[in-house]
Amino acid sequence: MIFSLILGFILLIIGLYGMLTQKNLIKIVIGFSIVDTGTHIIIVSIGYLRGKTAPIIDNAVDLANAAKQVVDPIPSALVLTAIVIGLAVTALMLSFIIKLYHKNRSLSISDYQELKW
């Protein structure tokens, strides 16, 4: 669990670094996706319990002791929602980039600074 948690945070930081340093709009969105992925890994690893099985009632799980034999199902459920939302935001960002590119023929974030102060 600790290992994947650390991995998640590393990804989060790599993603943020990418978002802050890359000038290309697409690369910024890729950075955002990495942040998202890191977050999702953190969420899943929080629910993980060593030596437990998936939270599905089947042969591997004894119905009476189910709660003690499975990992926490809630983070898994949450992460699904988070992934879907992350997908939607990423898609929307990309569609904005397409529109911006059509208007301005540029993918550099430095070319979109006319609104300021």
Place this chain on the structure above:
Amino acid sequence: MVNPIYILILSLVIGFLLTIIDKAGRKLSLFFLYGVLSFNVAVMFIWFYQFAFVGRASLMIHTAGFIAPISINLKLGLLEAFVLLLANLAGLMSAMFLFKKLKETHISGLILYLVLIMGVNGLVMTRDLFNMFVFIEILSISTYALISIDENKRSFSAGFKYMIAGGITSTFFLLGIIFIYYFTGNLNLDTVLGNSSMLAMKTGVFSIFLLIVSIFIELKPFPANGWALDVYQAVNSGITSVIAVVNSAAILFVFYKILPLLPDQYLMVFVGAGIVTFLFSNLIGIKQTDPKRLLGYSSIAQMGLVVAAISYTTKLNISQDLVFIMAGGIFINHFLAKAGLFWITGIIKRSEIKDWGILRNNTPLLLLFGVLLFALAGLPPFPGFWAKWEMAKIFVSNNLYVGLAAVLIGSLFEAFYLFRWFGYAIKNERKEESLKPVDFSQLFPVAVFVLITLLTSVWIMIRVYAFDLINFLPVAAVFGMYLLNFLKAKLKAVLAIIVVILYGYSIYPLETALQSLFGIIFVIGSGIMIITTMNRKGKISGFYGFLLMMILSMGNLIIAKSFLSFFLNWEFMTIAAYLLILRGKKGQVPALTFITFSLAGAYLMLAGFGFMPNVLSSNAIINTIGSIEIPLAAMILLLLGFLIKSASFGLHIWIPGAYAEAEDDVTPFFASIFSKTGIFGLLLVAISFIKHSSEFNPFYWLGWLGAISAIVGAFLATFQEDVKKLMAYSSMSQLGYIIASVSLLSHLGWISALYLTLNHFMFKAMIFVAIAGVIHRTGTRQMYKMGGLIKKMPISYITVLIGIIAVSGVPPLSGFGSKWLLYSSMLEKGWYLQAGVFFFASGVSFLYLYRMIHTIFLGQLKYEHQNVKEAPIYFLIPQVIFIMGIMAISMFPNLIIKPLNSIVGNYFASTIMIDGYNVTSSLGHWNGNMVMMVTMGVFIVPLVFLILFNGRTQKVKQFNIVFAAERPESPQTTHFAHNMFSHYYKALGGLTKPRIQNFWNSVSEWSNAIAGLFRQIYTGNGQTYLLHILLYIVVLYIFLGV
């Protein structure tokens, strides 16, 4: 009753179906959209009614057949219903505003709008942390998409910046949620709140911090808010309005919900961050000229203030009513005003505030704009005013002085840029095409919100503070006169006089003679002065309403029973005065200077009143103030506030512009009546001080300030070419005399103060009215362009002559009495040096008085004034009345000395003896009647002699003067009246530098420079904004000090 969960269900169902419905035509889809939005409003209205008036308990809604914390639950209580009623109403109104846009745009626009509003409803009601995240994302994604409703580059780039910022903050929000889940094993807010001890360790606090800070960043704290400003500026006004108020309201409510998770000791960080946001956003706002970005700065500032108010009240755990007035007041004020103003920017579509003169082409819209702007500036009677009042009290009682100062300075900046905008809208001349007729669908939402603003204000005044009806009169007068706008000016003037008489009758009899004295000045004086305005022709819209507002609020000052009522009417008076100055032809800049100084004074007073105990008395505050001890800090703050109104030295730079540029028949109100409110205020403080004197005596220094005002004002008046500016500085000088004699805090001193007050009221009124008549006839204010008008305007000449005799203090008129009293009281007190200064100032005042009467009335008549006639009768009537007043108190000083003696006798033991016409002080005696007789005799004897033996004189005519050799370019400049006292000017040397003017100019320049410096952080680059957010979180965490 409809279960509110149907709002969510119906929105989703209709949202999905809209793509199909749209096949049957856009009309049907619009019908469904407005149907659902109206349904939301109706449901929330019913629930709000149930909670607020029927007293129903909060509603808990469980989902999926389980009870919380197993399932997600929603809560609808009074607060939720209140916020959602407003939010849904704003949603409906904004959709109406966007009617045309929604008719043309792709159907996805309608769906997104519906989903956005659904997200808001869900966000406010849900009690589940993860569900909050989901609703925030629903809200955000639909907002991002709606930002592109106007498909232009600016909105796309603003939207992209918003998405980067929003995406990262919601990631942090999610991390916060998941760690809270990790530590508590729960996602239900109420359960987590119940188990908050499980989060008491460092990591627990950190996860709460992540949760709260990411919501806080969605509320755009300074400086991590560059993205939001771009959105406000670039996006369609209808959508901006939704983002600024509806989204913000929902996010704010989330902040309010989750804030109790954070242990109390950390809350101050958010109070501080909120106040910093308020101060700096408003500071930067003063550099802004794009109205939408301007409103953006204001929105951010207001949100910061609400966050501060919520965090502070949560920390203090104070009573719910106060929370409602303070946090709720700022919130609702911002909500209504901001939505309305953003809509108006969408109607006007001018991206420079300088171009807003076009708004004048549409009077109803201008009025709506005005109401919303005044509301946003936090002026009474709007909710923001009461919120700031309570805030000042709470901050002072908890020693949060720095916070209070920051809030008040920020408010001043905000008022400055709002009123500058208002000034452009009212005054800037635009000769371009007239405004297109405004669609009803766009005007209606604004009108509805203005109406709600007004109703809320009235509700607060009646239900929360239980004000007497008389406090509503100033505002009622404005509305009344607006309804009677179709009448001719003369009729309106008569009506105004009747209103003033009725008002005077209704407050009569007053409890004390001191009140009566000021009643005579404020009410009767104003009534007489209205006659002057009867010379106006046409309808004169928007004049008598404000004039009455000023008069009635001045009257209300005398009878105010609480500090709040006093301050309320003080602010009413300021607003009315501002609008009256703004009416002047070149009134824009002077009015802005006036309102900035006045509001600065008002905020000082607000802080001062924050120190005062609540007074519950059925007597007027001026009568009960003696029993209240004013703390020293409050006294100094209040005195400064009052000194600004009486244009004391250092705070006087608003006075020449305001007096000179106000319309000629309005200036007498300012100079002779309005300026006395400052004196009334000084007396208010002084009466408390004499009963509770302290070690440090601020009045000693005030005495010096009065002396300096007198001498500086006199010199400034001496060097003016403009007759109204001359009189303005003369007022400053004369008020210096009054301030000093009030500061004497002695029996004779106060008699002289009140005597001077009454005297100044009369002679300043008559001189200004006479001058108004002269300006009316000659069409100029430059004195060197006049001359020899004695024959053309004899009555005006006599008025001015009597006036200046009364000013200068030579026998026999009342001015002599006032000078005698002044010097006697000064010497009695041992203020020899001050008396010397006043003596010198009186000498200087001869210079300007001589200049005025000589250059206007004596000397040669100008060619272009050959056909000038005496001033119109309406100007003469008040003059004659005041001449009679001056003559009466000069002939029979007892008329006034005796009452004054008895008034002052309430505060000091009497030190004078009155025997017949003889007034005896410890230093000597004065018989006004005898002085009058002697002087008359001295005057008449030579007069008779001259009439009898004066055959040999020859009159000097225009053509007796011959230019040597050549005729100068502009002959006036060779007139000796031009630059008359230049030799004195030279003699003063370095003293003539406009130091005070320079000081205030540099204050303004520095503010602008600092604002310019700070706004450099908004580089326009989305990555920089992201960096700001990350750094902000780190810095805030360090301040948290876990």
